[in-house]
Amino acid sequence: MTQNLDKQTSVEQSPVLGTVRNIGEPLRFEDVEDLAGFTAESAKSGDKVRIWTRMALTSDESLFHRLVEEFAGVVNHMAQKVDKLVKLQRADTVLLVLKPDRTAELWVDTAAVSVRCSVKRAVKAGSLIFEHEIADITGMMFPCVEFGEKDKLLCLFRVDWSFGFAFDMNPEGKLDLESFTTTLGTLYRELRYRHLYQAISNEALFARLVGFGWFPFVEIIAGEFKELSHHTEAGFDLSDTEQKIIAKFNEGRLQHMLQRWLAKPHFAAKSELLKEAVEAFISGKPATVIKILLTEIEGILNDAYRTAHGGQGAKLKELLAFAETSAAQRAGGSNTLLFPVAFSNYLAKNTFANFDPVASTGTAASRHAVGHGAAAQDSYTMTRALQAILTLDQLAFYT
Structure with missing residues (x-):
């Protein structure tokens, strides 16, 4: 709007x-x-x-x-x-x-x-x-x-x-x-929003943020992201900061985000699954949140792609390009606060990152690792669950 x-x-x-x-x-x-x-x-x-x-x-x-x-x-x-x-x-x-x-x-x-x-x-x-x-x-x-x-x-x-x-x-x-x-x-x-542009243009800083699973998501650009960026740049441990951010995502805020998702037809088609994920986060069950959302993100993207391409689906590479293009078109440019180019990079390196099954490098940040049951149990944290929620929320502004 x-x-x-x-x-x-x-x-x-x-x-x-x-x-x-x-x-x-x-x-x-x-x-x-x-x-x-x-x-x-x-x-x-x-x-x-x-x-x-x-x-x-x-x-x-x-x-x-x-x-x-x-x-x-x-x-x-x-x-x-x-x-x-x-x-x-x-x-x-x-x-x-x-x-x-x-x-x-x-x-x-x-x-x-x-x-x-x-x-x-x-x-x-x-x-x-x-x-x-x-x-x-x-x-x-x-x-x-x-x-x-x-x-x-x-x-x-x-x-x-x-x-x-x-x-x-x-x-x-x-x-x-x-x-x-x-x-x-x-x-x-x-x-x-100078601090956001500086964080993304600083390749080393942005790589560290993505490595921790963070991005200037729309929901946190006006508040929480600045502290995350400053602490990452300073080399501080993010644990305390992340816990403070998690505490800010109470039931009211999450329900508000859920209603934003359900206003989109390709999100609404998965309404019960999305509601369950939100309820799981409120109940402190990160594994449920991650299992639901990371496996549904690609499907939601594909539904949006089909709507825009006469019912024809696409593979992941085309879906990522579609998300980037859609965001740029909706916002009127590629350098807006939606950061479509940077977010496409985030999806590729984080949400859809590959993993080595032999070396057991998979974490709960990766849809592929989660989908193949290759993510370490201790990586199913509330921080990762919130990042999955924010990733899905970002897509609601893109499509």
Whole structure:
């Protein structure tokens, strides 16, 4: 489910449920110089030069600071011409809209901002949403600012201690507002969830996390995963952390997850088995949880595959590729908080990992080892059971 979360609304009068307004007016300028973009290289007078007309970057990149300083200089020059003082350094959200008639609107913390996100539960208009209920963020927009087809846009915004900057100088003269919305959402997501992206991009750290059976599952990205990642990076024993996480998965939370699964037809077809697995976890019976879920995951994937391919099933390799593709399509990209590429890698190296029957390397993390009765008895732990639950839950967002 996708919802818009409004970050700012007017306080001048009681708002009508489902509506949103700006909290102020923009600074308006006339006779503004027509900006073409930012130069991509140095050039002498008369030389040809490349120009960036579209870009998105964060304050982690060195180029960001050079471009933003130029942007601030342009804004300050515009403001000084009309005896206005603008301090971009103190602003949270800055939007500059350049009009084709050489006028401009500058919104400095006065425009309503909406974040487009997927949520983990059904919600009603006007209800509170907590961060742990957000599954993904796919867009950032200004719902109460009017844009024209020939407008040019520049946006600078803060997330915690970092900034994002994006611009579209609209060289075609036909503004793609949806693309700009997605671009801003991508920047916002990468800054807000920086720790997740850093964990996955750190190959050594991610390999250790996967080795312990962990992944930035949707259900734990807003809370539990950060501690897991930090402790793994520090080389700490995870036993105490894992026990604290297990304790947080009480009956209410698990029942909520179960209802999310059963809303999917290919999950609902196995409703009794899934209910039994959840009841087993609540009762502290990890072997039952693992035996049920690890052997059903492939079947659920195959059911979803058949639905999408006219009733034709597929082998495991095709199913993993299907899960990755489905997640990217549903979220609108491969770098969203669903992390489809990384999760496909997790499934291959953990859930569907091969084992050596001679050397007895199978554990209860592997569907193959469990299915062949080759997993060591002491590997059927509550931690492994929770990981199986979270793996299945992740697939509910993919298909």
